[in-house]
Amino acid sequence: MxxxxxxxxxxxxxxxxxxxxxxxxxxxxxxxxxxxxxxxxxxxxxxxxxxxxxxxxxxxxxxxxxxxxxxxxxxxxxxxVKVAPIKRTGESLDRQRARLVYQSRKRGILETDLLLSRFAAEYLKSMTPEELQEYDDLLNELDWDIYYWATKNYSITPLPAKWENSKVLQKLQEFSANKNKEILRMPDLSKY
Incomplete structure (x- = not known):
C-alpha cells in the first residue's frame, strides 16, 4: 500500500x-x-x-x-442512485422563464454558463411552453454532458436516445457553433 x-x-x-x-x-x-x-x-x-x-x-x-x-x-x-428533479406544477410561464434564466446563468462551470446564458438570452423569450419544458429537462442534466452534447462531442459523452430528436438541443448545437466567431461573455440581465 x-x-x-x-x-x-x-x-x-x-x-x-x-x-x-x-x-x-x-x-x-x-x-x-x-x-x-x-x-x-x-x-x-x-x-x-x-x-x-x-x-x-x-x-x-x-x-x-x-x-x-x-x-x-x-x-x-x-x-x-440518481435523484429525480423537483416536479414543478402550477408554475406560470413568466416564473418558469425567470427560473430558467437563473439556472442557465448559474451552472458552476464557466463553459456551460457562457453557452447556456447566451442561448437563453437569444431564445428564451420566443420559446413555446413545450420548448420551455424541454429546455427545463435539459438543464436537469449534468453540466459537462450538456456542454459535450451542445458541442457535438459525443466521443466523451454519448447522446442518450431521449435527446436525439430534441429541437431545443438542435438549436443549442447550432448556437454553440458560434458561426459569427464572437468573443463570448455573460449577457446583461436586460437582454432576457
Whole structure:
C-alpha cells in the first residue's frame, strides 16, 4: 500500500479515537468503505480527504475513466442512485422563464454558463411552453454532458436516445457553433 494511503488510514483512526460508542458501526462502515476504495488504488489521492468522500472517490474513478464507461467489476452505489428533479406544477410561464434564466446563468462551470446564458438570452423569450419544458429537462442534466452534447462531442459523452430528436438541443448545437466567431461573455440581465 502506498505511503500516502497508509498515512490517510492512520489519520482516520486518530480522528475517530474519541467518538461515542453508538457511532462504532458507522465508523467501521466508513473504514471498510475507505479501505475498499484505497484497494482499488486507481483513484486520485487528492480525492481521499475524508472517509465520507469515499463514495465520491469511487465516483471519480468512474468519471476519469476512458469515455465515461465504468468497469463491469465495479459496484458503486453512487452510479446506481440518481435523484429525480423537483416536479414543478402550477408554475406560470413568466416564473418558469425567470427560473430558467437563473439556472442557465448559474451552472458552476464557466463553459456551460457562457453557452447556456447566451442561448437563453437569444431564445428564451420566443420559446413555446413545450420548448420551455424541454429546455427545463435539459438543464436537469449534468453540466459537462450538456456542454459535450451542445458541442457535438459525443466521443466523451454519448447522446442518450431521449435527446436525439430534441429541437431545443438542435438549436443549442447550432448556437454553440458560434458561426459569427464572437468573443463570448455573460449577457446583461436586460437582454432576457
Amino acid at each position: 502506498p505511503l500516502f494511503l497508509r498515512r490517510r488510514l492512520s489519520l482516520l483512526h486518530l480522528s475517530l479515537k474519541g467518538a461515542p460508542s453508538f457511532l462504532s458501526p458507522f465508523i467501521q462502515d466508513q473504514e471498510a468503505m475507505l479501505s475498499r476504495t484505497i484497494a482499488k488504488a486507481s483513484v486520485r489521492p487528492s480525492l481521499l480527504y475524508s472517509p465520507c468522500l469515499a463514495f465520491v472517490s469511487a465516483r471519480a474513478k468512474y468519471l476519469y475513466s476512458t469515455q465515461g464507461k465504468a468497469g463491469a467489476e465495479e459496484d458503486d452505489v453512487t452510479m446506481r
